[in-house]
Structure formats: C-alpha cells, structure tokens
Amino acid sequence: MSKAREVLLNPIFNENPIALQILGICSALAVTSNLYVTLIMCIALTVVVSFSNLFVSLIRDHIPTNIRIIVQMTIISSLVILVDEILKAFDYGTSKQIGVFVGLIITNCIVMGRAEAYAMQNSPGMSFLDGLGNGLGYSLILIIVAVFRELIGSGSLSLTSSYSLEILPLVQNGGWYVGNNYFLLPPSSFVIIGLLIWALRAWKTEQIEEPQYTILSNSLETEKRKT
C-alpha cells in the first residue's frame, strides 16, 4: 500500500479517531439524533480537520514551539468561524438546528490532536490526507450512530433538512411503531459506540489493548492466597 493511501485510509478502520483513539466523543453524543444534521456536522468537521492540518503543516517550520498550541488554535478557530458563516449563508435551517455545535468543533479533540500529532511533523500534502482520513473515520462512526439513533428513536431517517424517510411509522403519525425515547437522548450514543468498538475489535483483534490489571476471581480466594 502506498504511503498516501495508508495515511488516508488507516484512520477509517485501523486507527479510527473515535473507536481506537477515543477522541471527539462529545459531538458524537450531541449531534447524532438526526441523520441530516449529522451529515452536515461530518462535512464541517472533515473540512476543518483537513484544512487545519494543511495550514499548520505549511507553517510548521516557522511555528515557535512556545506558542504552537495557540497558533494551532487560531488557525482552527478561524476555519470553524468560516464554516459557520458559510453554513449560515447557504443552509440556514440546518445551521439553526446544529446551533452551537459547529462552533464547538474548535474544541473537538480530533482537530487539535491531528494538528499536534501529525501536521507538526509532516509535509502539507500528507497532513491534508491525514486530516481527510480522520474526518472520514469520524464521519463513519457518527453516521452509523445517527442511523441507529434516529431509526430506533423516531422511526425515520432525515435525508434533507425538510424531508425524512419514514421507515417505521410512528404511533403518533398513525402507524404502529412506538419510538424509543432513550435513543433520542445523548447517553444512548455511548451504548452504540461501545457496541461498535466491540465489533471493530472483534474483527481487528490487534486493536485489543493489554489489560492494565486483572480482576481476582473473588475475595475468598484472595484471603486464602494471603494465608
């Protein structure tokens, strides 16, 4: 596999930012109750992380190490404001729905994590690809979570800001399905992400981490062993 392909595709399954690095969980909880909003959020984050990597990498030789975090933050914030302004101008309805969460991309750990861990040491082209790959890896998990949450929670999938595809007709709309309210609340994402991580690690066993300690079978055993 060529280097560029590896940099782009590795973050999707092998080094997924959410599933392996457990970064950027906050927005995975907050914006995944509606598929369309999730899609917009994924595009916004992917754009921000790709370009912040590109710009950080372009000036990496000139960034004084003492102020590198602030420099990265400035670049990221400017990009986020840009994305937010563009969204407000071209997709007002969705920007109203996402509200503060686009602004909160600034604090998304993936963006700064990639700038600090990758873009500071690598060439602009590679950094851009790394950002793109991480954005796609993040998007993959978010979209899966959103599909489960919206389908189980409200029986439909929003494909545009105004159109949602009804798959399980809800009782309140004259159907038979009673929506599971738990899946509309953020904590349900933990369950779905947890199951996803389990599935991913069952498939790619090299991602399983060494246990940090072993649990003893029971206290009686412990007592016996002591004596």
Place this chain on the structure above:
Amino acid sequence: MRDNNTISKILMVGISLCLVCSAIVSVAAVGLRDKQIENAKYDQQLRILASANLITEGRTIEDIFTSIEERIINLETGEFVDVIDLATFDANKFSKNPETSISLSSEQDIAVIKNRENFSKVYLHYIDVELNAVILPVRGYGLWGTMYGYLALESDLNTIIGLEFYKDKETPGLGAEINNPKWKSLWNGKEVYSPSGDILIKVIKGSVMPDDFNAVNKVDGLSGATITSNGVTNLLQFWLSDLGFMPFLKTLKKNQNKILEDNNV
C-alpha cells in the same frame, strides 16, 4: 534547525498569523452578511405565514408576505403606535432597555422572560378590507431555553389558526416535537378565552377526548416532554394575559365592533 523561540520571531509569527486570520474571517463575515440577513428574514416570513396557514403552492414567500400588514403596538394600552420605525424595531433590544420595558415579578413571569418590552410588532392579514388573521409574536422558556414562535388568531380574536415556533433548544424527538406538523395541526380551531374572558388555553398531559370539559381549549401534550408542554401553556397564558396582548386584542375588537356599527348605521 532555526531557532523559532526568540522573542522577535514569536511576536512576528503571532502578529502576522492574527492579521491573516482576522482578515479572512472579516472578509467572510462581511461578504456573507447580506445573504445571512436575507435567510433570517425569509425564515421569519415563512414562519409568520405558516402560523396563519397562508402558504399556498406556486407563490413565493415574499409575494405572499406583501399581503401582511406589519404594525407596532403599545402593549400597555393596546393601541397602534406609529412613531417607532418598523424596519429597525428590535423587540429584543427593547426588552433589555429598562426605559422601554417592565421587569416582571416572579408571580407575573410565568413564561420566564424576565423583562417584557412595552412595544411589540404584530402582523395583520386582510382579505379585501376584512381582517382575516392576527399574528402575535410569543416567547417563553421550555426545558433548555427560550422558545420563540408566532400565534395566529382568526378574526374573532379567539380561535387559533396555528402556532409555529421558529427558535427553540428543546430535545430532538421529545420537546422539539413542537415542530411536528401533526402536533401543530392540533392547534387549528382551538379557542383561547372562555366567553367571560378567562384564558383557558392549555396543553394537557395525555390526549384530549372530544367529550372532555373545555375540550375546545385543550391540546394534547407531547409525550415525554412534560416540561416543554407546560412551557408552551405558560407562554400562551402569559402573552394572552393583561401583560401580553389582551389589551391589544380588546382594542382591536372594539374597532371591529365600531366598524360594524358604522356599517349598520
């Protein structure tokens, strides 16, 4: 490797980065502002028309909106006010200025809006010369934040045409179901006041049965969103009370009666 950590280099990198970034952000903000304002205005007009059920296929929102008359009223007296410029009127600014608002006591403030502006915009829709709908801006606290909306009343100033929220922070799928077309359609035909003028409109827990006492004043609650439902009740009860639009509705009624009498004479 060069030493980037000299004070002059730090200052230079910092300042030039700030200049470049602020230039980009300002250009984007200024360049896109017109389009954003247009979007916000379009959205507002859409909600106003939707609340009064005036949206028809094949006509643009701007076109339909020309049939709406915007007026500013004094909430205290209920009279129309002409001295305030319609285009620049901002209810939010008025409510924050102590000279143009009243501070509500906790007993009065059932909708949790803290200050009530003394002036408000209202939207009137006429068919020929006859009043068809009155659209009132309302707001009040739900579960997570203030819900902003429009309440449209028929010309009898008692029957609801529709209630439309344009800004809320309620939980998607639960409280945010205030934007569900199915639930919004429940409001049509509901009555706000009793014959003696008490404010009866209420979002109840569960479903309204046709033989319920005062069924015409009750709307089904949103399941799993009791606090949002109560918030909607509270904001309606507030804005339809003496502190809200009641004086205005009374004035409007008086004018209507006068026109009727004049016609009869």
